[in-house]
Amino acid sequence: MDSPSGLRQWIPWFQRPSVNPAFLFILLFPCWVLVSLGSSRGPEHRDFDLTVPSPNNPVTSAPFPLVANGKNVSTIRIDAVPPANTSYNMSLELLDAKGTLLLHADKEGWRETGSWYEDGYSGTYDESDRSFWLKFKPRVSGNFSVRLSVDSLLSSQNQPVSASIPVSVRISSSSSNQGLLFLTLIVSFSLACMVLHLSYFQGRRRLKERSDDVMALSRKTRAVYPAGLMSLHVSCRFENTTSSFGPQNRYHLVPVHMKLSVIDAVGAVRNNCDLTGYLSKKQSEEDDSFDLKFPSVYYQLDQVENLRFRIDIPETVSDIAELEWFDLDLRDKVVVPWPVSTQKLS
Amino acid sequence: MSRLFLILMTAFVSWLGIWSARTNPSVGTLGDRSTTSGSNRSSGVYYRGGYTNGVWVSTSPRGTASGFSGRGPRSGVK
Numbered sequence: 001m002d003s004p005s006g007l008r009q010w011i012p013w014f015q016r017p018s019v020n021p022a023f024l025f026i027l028l029f030p031c032w033v034l035v036s037l038g039s040s041r042g043p044e045h046r047d048f049d050l051t052v053p054s055p056n057n058p059v060t061s062a063p064f065p066l067v068a069n070g071k072n073v074s075t076i077r078i079d080a081v082p083p084a085n086t087s088y089n090m091s092l093e094l095l096d097a098k099g100t101l102l103l104h105a106d107k108e109g110w111r112e113t114g115s116w117y118e119d120g121y122s123g124t125y126d127e128s129d130r131s132f133w134l135k136f137k138p139r140v141s142g143n144f145s146v147r148l149s150v151d152s153l154l155s156s157q158n159q160p161v162s163a164s165i166p167v168s169v170r171i172s173s174s175s176s177n178q179g180l181l182f183l184t185l186i187v188s189f190s191l192a193c194m195v196l197h198l199s200y201f202q203g204r205r206r207l208k209e210r211s212d213d214v215m216a217l218s219r220k221t222r223a224v225y226p227a228g229l230m231s232l233h234v235s236c237r238f239e240n241t242t243s244s245f246g247p248q249n250r251y252h253l254v255p256v257h258m259k260l261s262v263i264d265a266v267g268a269v270r271n272n273c274d275l276t277g278y279l280s281k282k283q284s285e286e287d288d289s290f291d292l293k294f295p296s297v298y299y300q301l302d303q304v305e306n307l308r309f310r311i312d313i314p315e316t317v318s319d320i321a322e323l324e325w326f327d328l329d330l331r332d333k334v335v336v337p338w339p340v341s342t343q344k345l346s
Numbered sequence: 347m348s349r350l351f352l353i354l355m356t357a358f359v360s361w362l363g364i365w366s367a368r369t370n371p372s373v374g375t376l377g378d379r380s381t382t383s384g385s386n387r388s389s390g391v392y393y394r395g396g397y398t399n400g401v402w403v404s405t406s407p408r409g410t411a412s413g414f415s416g417r418g419p420r421s422g423v424k
Binding site: 026029030032033036040070071073091094101102103104105106107108129132134135136137138139175176177178180181183184185187188191192194195198199 | 348349352353355356357359360362363364366367368369370373374375376377381390391392393394395400402404
């Protein structure tokens with residue numbers, strides 16, 4: 001009889017409670033935000049360079065269109081370049097196509113330049129407060145214009161000054177706040193990752209211990225395990241006992257074979273599994289040791305079983321490394337999002 | 347319990363972020379009082395008037411500008 005292939009070989013897996021892809025749907029939320037961000041349009045800008053000819057002598061911009069749909073946000077940003085060492089009061093009026101006043105705002109600005117001396121050092125400075133912005137949603141679509149005027153243009157000695165002030169006006173219109181969408185994407189994705197971390201590959205920890213005695217640790221795995229998926233993860237550290245793996249030769253890989261046996265309550269071996277890992281030299285010059293991580297092994301238990309996991313790992317490897325410690329992480333009731341390769345008990 | 351809370355938080359944060367980004371609820375519409383209340387007062391903008399029945403009514407200027415007093419580079423900093 002042919003073995004099932006394709007989707008058919010996955011279907012029995014999904015009937016098991018240990019395989020539950022449902023929580024993957026949490027990723028739809030950050031995807032939703034990502035699609036919103038991708039479909040949003042950036043702000044459209046319109047720039048004007050105006051010059052306020054003299055105090056109390058206003059200047060009006062050319063008409064510019066704004067669209068009112070309840071969502072579009074318009075921003076008027078003003079950047080003035082006043083003469084050095086002056087202060088002023090700038091008045092901004094927003095007018096519609098008929099010249100009706102829609103908004104009127106004032107902003108006091110100043111600019112000061114000079115030299116500084118401190119502890120034998122010196123330099124110049126040019127500081128100012130000359131920019132401001134207004135944000136609003138238009139009530140009706142149409143053409144608008146901005147009228148700017150300056151009054152109280154004074155010198156640093158509070159004497160009236162008559163000078164022109166160049167002003168840059170930027171009209172921006174945006175239908176969505178892309179910065180907020182990007183922030184939402186980060187938060188949403190982080191929360192989704194936390195949900196996935198809580199849901200998958202964690203299970204119930206039955207044994208998590210570090211020891212230099214492999215057999216003693218193996219004996220501690222004797223317990224009654226429920227039906228379902230179990231995971232066993234082994235990592236260890238070997239001490240370097242030779243100079244062959246010095247700083248000039250740190251990337252050599254040496255295979256290490258580990259044998260895993262599952263023994264039931266009556267002492268019968270129910271499963272044998274051989275794993276191969278590779279010693280990898282740590283980058284640190286001071287820490288002369290090798291790290292070794294074996295791939296995780298999964299066991300599918302169809303019923304409650306009294307089991308022990310016997311681990312055989314060499315104490316020394318080719319006379320170049322000696323086992324320093326051994327870390328075992330054994331879990332049951334593990335849930336995975338998709339079928340994983342498992343060891344079956346005979 | 348914590349997982350359910352996180353799932354609800356993910357859904358709520360995603361919805362709130364998209365809704366806020368698309369509708370900009372903090373920005374007022376011309377003619378509404380909220381237009382001037384949500385201004386950038388921190389940058390020193392003062393609205394000269396307000397809306398009455400949706401129509402802008404200007405008020406008189408606040409007075410002469412206060413010049414350099416209390417502003418500009420402080421002695422000791424430069």
